[in-house]
Amino acid sequence: MSEAMLKVERLEAWYGRAQVLFGIDLEVRRGEVVALMGRNGAGKSTTMKAIMGLLERRRGAVRFLGHDIARLPSHRIARLGLGFVPEDRRIFGDLSVMENLDIGRQPPRPGLPAWTPERLFQLFPNLGTMPDRPGARMSGGEQQMLTVARTLMGNPLLVMLDEPSEGVAPVIVDQMAEAIIELKRAGVAILLSEQNLHFARRVSDRAYVLEKGQIRFAGGMDELQADPEVRAAYLEW
Numbered sequence: 642m643s644e645a646m647l648k649v650e651r652l653e654a655w656y657g658r659a660q661v662l663f664g665i666d667l668e669v670r671r672g673e674v675v676a677l678m679g680r681n682g683a684g685k686s687t688t689m690k691a692i693m694g695l696l697e698r699r700r701g702a703v704r705f706l707g708h709d710i711a712r713l714p715s716h717r718i719a720r721l722g723l724g725f726v727p728e729d730r731r732i733f734g735d736l737s738v739m740e741n742l743d744i745g746r747q748p749p750r751p752g753l754p755a756w757t758p759e760r761l762f763q764l765f766p767n768l769g770t771m772p773d774r775p776g777a778r779m780s781g782g783e784q785q786m787l788t789v790a791r792t793l794m795g796n797p798l799l800v801m802l803d804e805p806s807e808g809v810a811p812v813i814v815d816q817m818a819e820a821i822i823e824l825k826r827a828g829v830a831i832l833l834s835e836q837n838l839h840f841a842r843r844v845s846d847r848a849y850v851l852e853k854g855q856i857r858f859a860g861g862m863d864e865l866q867a868d869p870e871v872r873a874a875y876l877e878w
């Protein structure tokens with residue numbers, strides 16, 4: 642079994658005085674796609690934000706590539722190679738696809754090919770047909786792809802994707818799944834937040850299921866699929 646790239650232990654987080662995460666343990670190893678699952682409000686986004694240093698109050702250990710990142714500001718965490726695509730697509734509406742991609746550009750990582758717009762257009766062919774289109778004139782799904790592509794311009798080694806299949810057309814969901822599988826082939830590890838078991842099974846190796854800020858299940862996708870009690874209790878509506 643390969644070493645953990647990202648290792649989270651006893652992670653707790655608060656919004657104001659309200660505690661939302663109660664001791665999350667998880668890890669993502671090299672070459673893995675891991676799904677963080679659970680219903681609305683279970684704590685998936687908060688877990689990602691806490692890992693990324695975007696919450697004021699949190700406690701616990703977070704290590705990335707051997708670095709203690711629990712107290713680092715988010716831009717330093719990103720520079721170490723941990724990318725984050727938040728749920729709210731923060732593209733620049735008045736800038737073109739190319740200009741949005743340029744904003745994400747960071748130096749390549751030693752030993753890995755750099756992401757370029759041309760390479761990203763192979764991953765997301767739709768974007769390649771509209772390099773000059775302003776972000777504001779793209780569909781929700783296209784904006785979603787652009788957000789992922791822009792994060793990849795930073796040459797991350799691991800990317801956290803918050804609900805990439807949420808609220809986009811089925812054809813875009815398919816393309817997103819293909820892109821995740823391609824990213825895995827390209828050696829990028831992925832932690833993905835997802836409510837949909839079908840999508841998660843298509844792309845992931847393992848899953849953690851969250852409820853009320855705690856992990857209720859950790860295991861392989863087939864094991865999760867074969868466990869109707871866990872599915873009924875924490876995933877199905």
Ligand SMILES: Nc1ncnc2c1ncn2[C@@H]1O[C@H](COP(=O)(O)OP(=O)(O)OP(=O)(O)O)[C@@H](O)[C@H]1O
Pocket residue numbers: 656661679680681682683684685686687688728
């Ligand atoms: N900015 C905030 N201020 C206060 N409470 C928040 C804030 N954001 C989230 N919460 C609360 O924290 C809990 C976890 O929310 P979180 O967004 O992490 O869940 P999630 O599993 O990602 O679900 P979703 O799919 O709705 O994003 C919920 O009870 C939510 O109401």
